[in-house]
Amino acid sequence: MKSEAAERTWQELLAGNRRFLAGTPTGVTSALSEVPKVASGTSPIAVVVACVDSRVAPEILFDQPVGKLFVARVPGNVLAESVRWTLDIAMAVLQIPLVVVLGHTGCLAVREVVEGKVTGLGGDLRLQVAEAAAAVRLRAGITDLENETIRENVRATARLLVSESEIVRSAVTSGRTELRGAVYRVEDGSLELLDSL
Numbered sequence: 001m002k003s004e005a006a007e008r009t010w011q012e013l014l015a016g017n018r019r020f021l022a023g024t025p026t027g028v029t030s031a032l033s034e035v036p037k038v039a040s041g042t043s044p045i046a047v048v049v050a051c052v053d054s055r056v057a058p059e060i061l062f063d064q065p066v067g068k069l070f071v072a073r074v075p076g077n078v079l080a081e082s083v084r085w086t087l088d089i090a091m092a093v094l095q096i097p098l099v100v101v102l103g104h105t106g107c108l109a110v111r112e113v114v115e116g117k118v119t120g121l122g123g124d125l126r127l128q129v130a131e132a133a134a135a136v137r138l139r140a141g142i143t144d145l146e147n148e149t150i151r152e153n154v155r156a157t158a159r160l161l162v163s164e165s166e167i168v169r170s171a172v173t174s175g176r177t178e179l180r181g182a183v184y185r186v187e188d189g190s191l192e193l194l195d196s197l
């Protein structure tokens, strides 16, 4: 089942990224005037699951004012418990129609796993990235392991969100919510959209 609200919202976020790229953002400049409008409550239009990387700021890169995005950030944009809780609230309480899993180029969480560095940090969360890298390694003809792992890691998080949360699964299967995946390019601020999740 297709959600028109999800598609409309996705197009709104992509238009925001185009404004950001054109150097004509409106989200930040109108932020202060939005504050009183959302003081008593908000209706965010999308959930974004992103990395903590300082270059990956969802409100800026999607050019959205305060009150529009419900954001969960964790190293490597994996499915941490906090991300699942965020999604459960987003689906059950706020009934947000769109979930965006946003990876990014130059992700340290992915690079360390791909390069085999063992820092002892991250535990189970790093394991999710390692599983994405292992899945990519099995494919034939992979020349760019890091960037393929970044893409696969986005897809894996999207899959886990559905398989590990009853609330998300029900929202997705009933058509109330849709998932989209993208990779933000830290080199130029653009987005690579991932077709299949």
Ligand SMILES: [Zn+2]
Pocket: 051, 052, 053, 075, 076, 077, 104, 106, 107, 108, 109, 110
């Ligand atoms: Zn990252």
